[in-house]
Amino acid sequence: MxxxxxxxxxxxxxxxxxxxxxxxxxxxxxxxxxxxxxxxxxxxxxxxxxxxxxxxxxxxxxxxxxxxxxxxxxxxxxxxxxxxxxxxxxxxxxxxxxxxxxxxxxxxxxxxxxxxxxxxxHLPVGADIVIGALRINPVGRVVTLDGRIIELAGREFDLLLALARRPGYTFGRHELQKALWGEHSPGRLNVNTYITRLRQKMGEVAGRPRFLHTVYGKGLKLHGSGVGQLRQPEQIAATVRKIES
Known part of the structure; x- marks a missing residue:
């Protein structure tokens, strides 16, 4: 809503x-x-x-x-x-x-x-979406962050694109499911999985987000706060394990 x-x-x-x-x-x-x-x-x-x-x-x-x-x-x-x-x-x-x-x-x-x-x-379907250092090309399905290409799987890209088309808007669970699978959702766990994968590939964690911000009790939103810091993959994995343990 x-x-x-x-x-x-x-x-x-x-x-x-x-x-x-x-x-x-x-x-x-x-x-x-x-x-x-x-x-x-x-x-x-x-x-x-x-x-x-x-x-x-x-x-x-x-x-x-x-x-x-x-x-x-x-x-x-x-x-x-x-x-x-x-x-x-x-x-x-x-x-x-x-x-x-x-x-x-x-x-x-x-x-x-x-x-x-x-x-x-209003936004043309093929126009690049630019939010700070993040650039998304919907037609070519290419994502760059800080000038570097991020390799995303199909549904990871779909999730990021849905969030980026409405920057600052908080997506609830059902809306995130719909962005990934349309009206046919296989369940809550899969949404969490794709959010975690997307965070890892973008070099951030939930506790210190740069773009993907959790709104507790409501859902997830994307905006470029500039708060988070880009991390190396090994740092990300260690931090994720610590948070989820």
Whole structure:
């Protein structure tokens, strides 16, 4: 399930919007642009719903620009500024959607779904995916890390590609199984096996990840934190044995 961030300067308005969105999304909240920037730092949010009801048009457009400069997330703006010039300026600032604050809940939910779906489908199928020092070529099925090719088996590549297409998003167990085998999953143990193999070949371990981050109780996500260090195969094997013992 995708997570969206509701940015609102009004608690009651935020609750109304969150209640609507919770039919489809996990919902996080922020009461200021500063809080929103901190919230999206981890990259888990699929989009932002901005509802600054008492803000001027200038403040709304400035908030959109500030969030986009901090992280590339699709933004749906709810605002009372509905003159043509207002809407044009909000779109020019970088918003993906602009709706009146009084929009019906069913339309808000449909627009949010469509916005996020467009974002997920925006990446061309054959385009390289680059996350820090990690580069993935989906067509050639080639992975390089720090300029060196990593040899991955078929399902190891499929797992990495699924994670990389949605950097920062936490994949649950069922989603990881689906990435590996479609709807027909042989079980939990096999998922753990492929995660371990992928970590080993990328030179990292769960306790000090560079790209593959375990979210305890939720699943696995990929983002380039730069925290981990590249290790030699013998170091990796020894550390894995220590963790699993």
């Amino acid at each position: 995708d997570m969206v961030l509701v940015l609102s300067d009004d608690v009651a308005a935020a609750s109304r919007v969150a209640t609507i969105l919770q039919r489809t999304f996990l919902v996080d909240r922020a009461l200021s642009v500063r809080e929103a920037k901190f919230a999206i730092k981890g990259g888990e949010h699929a989009g932002v719903i901005m509802n600054l009801e008492v803000a001027s048009r200038g403040r709304v457009t400035a908030a959109v620009k500030e969030l986009l400069a901090y992280g590339s997330k699709p933004i749906l703006v709810l605002t009372g500024h509905q003159k043509e010039a207002d809407i044009v300026q909000i779109f020019h600032a970088g918003a993906d959607e602009c709706l009146p604050s009084t929009v019906a809940g069913v339309e808000l939910l449909a627009r949010a779904r469509a916005m996020i779906r467009r974002q997920e489908n």
